[in-house]
Amino acid sequence: MNWDQIEGKWKELKGKAIEKWGDxxxxxxxxxxxxxxxxxxxxxxxxxxxxxxxxxxVEEWHRGL
Incomplete structure (x- = not known):
């Protein structure tokens, strides 16, 4: 998944970001x-x-998506 796709799916993916960075x-x-x-x-x-x-x-998180 590239960053353009991440931007397009941000509403779905933001929960995964909050899981990784809980603060x-x-x-x-x-x-x-x-x-x-x-x-x-x-x-x-x-x-x-x-x-x-x-x-x-951030790159490690990106690769794990």
Missing amino acids: LTDDEVDQVAGRREQMVGLVQQKYGRTKEEAERE
């Missing part, structure tokens, strides 16, 4: 709306990760 709120995940860079930035900010760590984490 994220529904509103925060809604604002991401399936956009990769926003997801990376949110994980980076919320969990204090470096950009590289957040990118790796």
Whole structure:
């Protein structure tokens, strides 16, 4: 699944994002709306990760979908 597909199915997939990153709120995940860079930035900010760590984490989540 590519990121265009993720954006299109975000309402279905946002629950999986909240499962992985339990500190994220529904509103925060809604604002991401399936956009990769926003997801990376949110994980980076919320969990204090470096950009590289957040990118790796989001990519691992993406591959698991």
